[in-house]
Amino acid sequence: MKRLIIYSILSIAAIYAYGQSNFSKTDIKSIMKRVADWQIANPAKGHEHDDLNWTHAALYMGMIDWAELTEKEDGDSSYYEWLMKIGRRNAWQVGKYMYHADHIAVGQVFLDMYQKYHDRNMLLPTLARTEFVINHPSASTLELDYRNMSSLERWSWCDALFMAPPVYAKMYMLTNDWKYIEFMNREYKATYDYLFDKEEKLFYRDHRYFKQKEANGTKVFWGRGNGWVLGGLCEILQTLPHSNMHRQFYQDLFITLSERIIQLQGKDGYWHASLLDPDSYPSPETSATGFIVYALAYGVNEGLLDKTTFMPAIEKGWKALVKAVEKDGKLGYVQPIGADPKKVTREMTEVYGVGAFLLAGNQIYEMVE
Template sequence: MKKPFLLIFFFLITVMQVVGQQHFDKAAIKSIMKRVADWQIANPNKGAEHDDLDWTHATLYMGMLDWAELTEKEDGDDSYYQWLLRIGRRNHFQVGKWMYHADFIAVGQPFIDLYNKYGNKKMIAPVMARANWIIENPAETTLELDYGKLETLDRWSWCDALFMAPPVYAKLYALTKDKKYLDFLNKEYKATYDYLYDKEEHLFYRDRRYFAKREANGKKVFWGRGNGWVLGGLAEILQVLPRNEPSRAFYQDLFVTLATRVVGLQSPDGYWHASLLDPASYPSPETSATGFIVYAFAYGVNEGLLDKKTFMPVIEKGWQALVDAVEPTGKLGYVQPIGADPRKVTRDMTEVYGVGAFLLSGCQIYNQLSNHEK
């Protein structure tokens, strides 16, 4: 009786390995990215926090930009660039309404990238004007976030903000070589780091409201997507800061330290769950956290910042998990809704920022496989 059981067991293991290899294949990666991107374009999100210039869509555009670059380079297909340009033009490449709030300047990131490609100053003028005004009129509030006092959102007082705003200033510095952008970036980023980074756990609190909170298992509350936001933002900063820029060392060291901490928090199912230190309380998959983390890890390996032997198995397992969350239609599921803390997630939940993270991670993995072929 044992022999047939063992044969079935080894057959299933082989099938699982083959499926995993297929998912980590250039053609398969490109195919599923196209399916996900096309589904999202055909099924736009609407309503609160989903206008063209909101942070949710800014994150989607960043993933779409990497995807647009890949498809134009390999297939001569500029349709995704044209989709992005239509959005920019109908909004006159403006940024969001609030002058200081990080979420409302996030859309400046893809607009700067479009300017770098097309050279039309209309694409960069609004975000540069906003950044210049903020630098010349810095917010004078504390980092003690309080939603009853909206002015406490004027600075980067929550960890998500480290994905939204800092790369804008890094990109403007890379573009203009004007030190005012770099000086502002360094000052404000380090202030947030000093306030929200737990130097014992090597993780970021979402905001000051979570300093004393504990999960059901007694652990501190560290949000999966929140730390994914930080890792993704660091990857964006490192891609544009010159290698000989002295202040780059801070961001690079933080990136490596945070990645080294987070890599050990992947769950057996391949996902990083909503709560990093109490995944059992939030057992459902969570693709937005996983997408940002896989993106950052793949970038780090591609750049030689992270150890390939340590991180590649984790990247492969994470990508497999992301692929498993995609419906045949291309809809990406298990995306935690807009929020500030760990919450339960279901397969039918999707969000544009999850799609952005999926495309960012897929493009980095695809580039890695392309470079390996050379």
């Protein structure tokens, strides 16, 4: 609490030093368009990048927010058309593994498309998958060794809290069937109880890191992993109405995690691959930073986070993200696919980093008057 008070005082001083907001709507849209267009023109390849994988699910989530913005303000439906082509060529299916959270993540975007176009083909595959999982719950436990594939049938790693819970929240809102929210709450809280360190107020990536230490002796808390959790909470909070009795848990967790994460921003504006040992991973990391800026900006826009306290971190984070974009729109400094902190270089890029960038940009754009 004392650290947060000190940070707040410094934040107020920073606001007076450079003004309430240095954002420009024109600049924000311009950089977002460059990043989105570069990614579309340079599709990712490989087995981790098929249309229905989690990597692309995160990209689509940023793209659909960007599509909504460009259609609303510019009458440009081309990004919706791009998403439509992806959905149609895959018959709006989700991934192949029945219980794996990563393989239902694309359902979030397909359900959003259904809400816009009301084409039942966009809904039915995700409906079928969620119905089966709820009616035939996995008998696996969160504690299983990761060499056993059954360990991935539950939300046993923190990234899963971005991938799957929002699907069930959206299914609940679409059907008004309480079973979806009951399933989401039960599974989410099990993961929270298992992976959330109540002393550090951060999430372990998974059970393998409970006893590991960084070079400086601190616990291992992965930047993007905690960014995944914050991003998933944003999606849940944007879905559940304020009157929903279960919303308070997610809102309180969002605020707690946000208040902790703001203390861990680097002087360069980035959140680094290792949250508690940034000196061992000093290079920028844009996927963690993108998801965190998205979450903090959403929190301010929604009135959940204090603007005076959080705006300086949001501004520093967005400026850092923009610095990582090449002239052609390629986003750099994205940590590759993994489960723990790794070193990152400027030429590294990934589709989920672009998704996070677009999610953040849309929230930044919304806060500019």
